[in-house]
Amino acid sequence: MKLRIKKLSLFNYAGFPSFEITFTSKTLVSGKNGLGKTTIANAIFSTLFSGRNINGTKAHRHRPHDEIGEILNCDPVVAVLVLEIDGVEHTIQRTEQQVWVKHRNSFEPQ
Numbered sequence: 001m002k003l004r005i006k007k008l009s010l011f012n013y014a015g016f017p018s019f020e021i022t023f024t025s026k027t028l029v030s031g032k033n034g035l036g037k038t039t040i041a042n043a044i045f046s047t048l049f050s051g052r053n054i055n056g057t058k059a060h061r062h063r064p065h066d067e068i069g070e071i072l073n074c075d076p077v078v079a080v081l082v083l084e085i086d087g088v089e090h091t092i093q094r095t096e097q098q099v100w101v102k103h104r105n106s107f108e109p110q
Contacts (some may be wrong), residue, residue: 005044007088008080012075014039043079047094 010019015036021027028036042053077096082089 002086003085004084005081006084008040008044009078009080009081010040010043011078011080013049013077013079017098044081046082047079047092 004025005023007020007022010016013019016039017077019036021029029040031037038054045054074076078093080090080091082092084090
């Protein structure tokens, strides 16, 4: 069996309001600290492995942010992964809807 990751699309996922990366046979994800390399890896893993991050912990509360870093409430967090398995494309989508409740005069994820 030959499996290849072709594309990852993120919407409201952590620091990515909207992001898409197309993988080639030799895609290298690199950059300075804090740019989202681990977020990309966690998005791939949590989509493939029932919401688990690369370190095996439960991936939840991928708090969405706007362009200036403010937390967005109640927006769905979406990761779409396109795989090619033995020449056939498959799309996996993971959508999380955060539930926000009011605690002590502030909004916090439940």
